[in-house]
Amino acid sequence: SYVLTQPPSVSVAPGRTARITCGGNNIGSKSVHWYQQKPGQAPVVVIYYNSDRPSGIPERFSGSNSGSTATLTISRVEAGDEADYFCQVWDSSSYLRVFGGGTKLTVL
Amino acid sequence: EVQLLESGGGLVQPGGSLRLSCAASGFTFTNYAKTWVRQAPGKGLEWVSTISGSGGSTYYADSVLGRFTISRDNSKNTVYLQMNSLRAEDTAVYYCAKDVGEDSGSYLDYWGQGTQVTVSS
Numbered sequence A: 001s002y003v004l005t006q007p008p009s010v011s012v013a014p015g016r017t018a019r020i021t022c023g024g025n026n027i028g029s030k031s032v033h034w035y036q037q038k039p040g041q042a043p044v045v046v047i048y049y050n051s052d053r054p055s056g057i058p059e060r061f062s063g064s065n066s067g068s069t070a071t072l073t074i075s076r077v078e079a080g081d082e083a084d085y086f087c088q089v090w091d092s093s094s095y096l097r098v099f100g101g102g103t104k105l106t107v108l
Numbered sequence B: 001e002v003q004l005l006e007s008g009g010g011l012v013q014p015g016g017s018l019r020l021s022c023a024a025s026g027f028t029f030t031n032y033a034k035t036w037v038r039q040a041p042g043k044g045l046e047w048v049s050t051i052s053g054s055g056g057s058t059y060y061a062d063s064v065l066g067r068f069t070i071s072r073d074n075s076k077n078t079v080y081l082q083m084n085s086l087r088a089e090d091t092a093v094y095y096c097a098k099d100v101g102e103d104s105g106s107y108l109d110y111w112g113q114g115t116q117v118t119v120s121s
Helices: none
Strands: A009-012 A018-023 A033-037 A044-047 A061-066 A069-074 A083-091 A096-099 A103-107 B003-007 B010-012 B018-025 B034-039 B045-051 B058-060 B068-073 B078-083 B092-099 B108-111 B115-119
Touching (some): A009 A018, A018 A103, A044 B108, A069 A083, B003 B092
Parallel strands (some): A009 A103, B010 B115
Antiparallel strands (some): A033 A044, A033 A083, B003 B018, B018 B078, B034 B092
């Protein structure tokens, strides 16, 4: 089955840029979606279809996807961005929705 | 306003059964697929199952295939997850979520707050 690999944790100082990766076999050929989950809350989509941003999500959040890696980039990181982030794809070959293991973003 | 309200969680013994419900409002129920996602304590998100807007297509994770059944009642705007032969590893918060499309293959734009399922003797 299709596997998405994320680093367990990423740390960044306030005001700097955080990059969270999501690796998968030829993931560049798939649509990747990113969710943010804060403690005790349900997930919220922050990027869909690789690089689109829902209304209400700051422009500081952006996404890219090429080759074997998709990346969620958070610019000018704020304390409120501290959360778990999950990537997700639909594997059309197996009809399975797949989530990455998640990355805990810590704002130093 | 889109709302998804899960219910039916609780404590059940291994081998037992439980039926979760998700009452939806604020959108045309039959136009969108609905999905169950679970999260074990301290773990990541795990997709469980999806049912298309029409109800004609269903999809399951390998970990629940043959034990869980997703269904819907359009008259009640409610989607269900019948869980049989429960195991300790099924212990998790179960979220109901709305897909952006009629069938699976896209992303989840609205989520409920989740219902806790605990499988333990």
